[in-house]
Amino acid sequence: MSFSSSSTGRGGAIGGAAFSPLYKQIKALLVQSLHAGEWKPGESIPSELDLAARFQVSQGTVRKAIDELAAENLLIRRQGKGTFVATHHEAQVRYRFLRLTPDNPENTQRAQSTILECSRQKATQEIARLLEIRTGDALIYIKRLMNLGNRPSVIDEIWLPADVFKGLTSEVLIHNKGPLYGLFETKFGVSMIRAEEKIRAIAANAQVADFLNVSEGFPLLQVDRVSYTYGDRPMEIRRGLYLTDQYHYRNSLN
Amino acid sequence: MSFSSSSTGRGGAIGGAAFSPLYKQIKALLVQSLHAGEWKPGESIPSELDLAARFQVSQGTVRKAIDELAAENLLIRRQGKGTFVATHHEAQVRYRFLRLTPDNPENTQRAQSTILECSRQKATQEIARLLEIRTGDALIYIKRLMNLGNRPSVIDEIWLPADVFKGLTSEVLIHNKGPLYGLFETKFGVSMIRAEEKIRAIAANAQVADFLNVSEGFPLLQVDRVSYTYGDRPMEIRRGLYLTDQYHYRNSLN
DNA sequence: TAGTGGTCTAGACCACGTT
């Protein structure tokens, strides 16, 4: 295929004329296939040469598209084996989105969660805004307690759009082993690929203090998260309260 | 230059025989030049073709080396202009390593800092370990109060190796406009390129509460940071206490 | 041995910024 500006080929803009390189267009097509479920989490995608033939471009162009998707953790490259769709199942012990780490690395964090509640709610204005749905739309609400190293350490409140997570009940949650995001992939076809968090220090209220075995007013980390699937669609709101006297939230700055 | 395994070319291992691609070797040479100060923060480095000639490799190989350095924020590419050494000066308003953001984005955070203390200390065992120096080595200790939006919001304590930051006094700090890391680049030739943070929720003690205009016991974010220069050498320890009732620490997960 | 991703090259042309 020849290379030219946006008026040519896939993804040409209608009138804006924003230049979009070929590999970006290929990348968008790959994401589209991922979103459509053509290749599922954990599976391998076709080889670079196969994709090059399919899209009628050179291997190098496919390569660059895959490179970016691998950098964004949508795909995982394995030399000699192939390129695989990222999954929250493999990360198993090391929860991909949980940045809580023991101060003392010897304490292997055996995570274990207890469902405290699983009910239906209607979306408040705030949650509707974040999930890009309408106020009053049906939500599934989950409240759970997580133990790290046999000690209650995290309380999570989770809000999900009910239409997408139809059939998500307390029973399903209790039977689930491993990360919640793994369940979302397997049972509901929702892959979480990115999240934004806002972190604050707050004081534990009476109820929370009771669950976490601390006194009322004890300082906790409040982590407000919005998780996104393919195409930057928000799919989950989560508020986590972390006990950070023996754990900390780790972060890298570049 | 031909392409072969580690026994060939620059960077060949002595006996371990770990394979190192050419572009990784070029990358290491570039970092070496950056560290040596051949190109200073804000300046441009030679063009890709010049570097290709200098290292006797193809432009594509130099390109891949620069790509990775740009991804790590050591270099900044600007189409049509050149490739520049990253600096903490340009980031000016948007402090590169400060993740504190107003809950209400309208509140433009006018940062302004007051030096509370600048003295000499000897390294404790803990700080010596983190800075990879010896216990008892000379340190410069800085304590400062930062105002965001005309409200005291952050208290920082900073520990620096005295031999590297010779001549860093209270006067120098007070006269400095802009980010501290900009001062480090200009006056001491130290470029901070990466940092690791550990975040916890703690209760304000009496002294801190007084500085931040809150009551004792008020929940604060405690951010412990280690900053690194070229070659992963730790060069700064920092403990920040953040008031997060109107601000939050933002983070992206991938 | 075959297939996959990973590296390297050489050359052509495009987009952007400056002169």
Add this chain to the structure above:
DNA sequence: ACGTGGTCTAGACCACTAG
């Protein structure tokens, strides 16, 4: 018009994994 980074191609060969 020129120089810079950005995109694309085609082809060769290397490294890793599996059958």
